[in-house]
Structure formats: structure tokens, C-alpha cells
Amino acid sequence: MRRLREHAGYSQSQLTAKLHRMGSNMSRSTYSKIETGTRNLRISDLIALKLIYQVDFSEFFTGLVPDEAQHETPE
Secondary structure, eight states: OHHHHHHHTOOHHHHHHHHHHTTOOOOHHHHHHHHHTSSOOOHHHHHHHHHHHTOOGGGGGTTOOOOHHHHOOOO
């Protein structure tokens, strides 16, 4: 999330202002928590961010590595 925001040249305040204009009520502090991974993102806000950044949904998951231990099957 931070990578996309910084690449687009927005501060957190600027980004949340754009989200507000699209109908979101997300605060800057909430967005900050989403960037740090301490809060989840609502689907409606994800869709708004996709429109703001003009990227495919896959861009939001670039660089994330799933926990392989969760995907192992027991023997």
C-alpha cells in the first residue's frame, strides 16, 4: 500500500482526501494502520484505491509472500 501511495506521489492526508471525495470515511490514522498491517482494508476502499491508482488488483499483493507453513499438508 505504501509503495503504491508513494509511487503516485500522495501523502497519507492527500490520499484520504481523495478517498473522501469517492465516498469513503477513512481517516488518515486508519489508513496509516492499514499501511502498517495493523488494520484490515474494506473491499469498498480497495476498489476506490484501485481507481485512484489506476492499477490492477494484483498490484496490491505484489511483494507479499504467503506463510508456507499454512499451505503444507500433514503427512
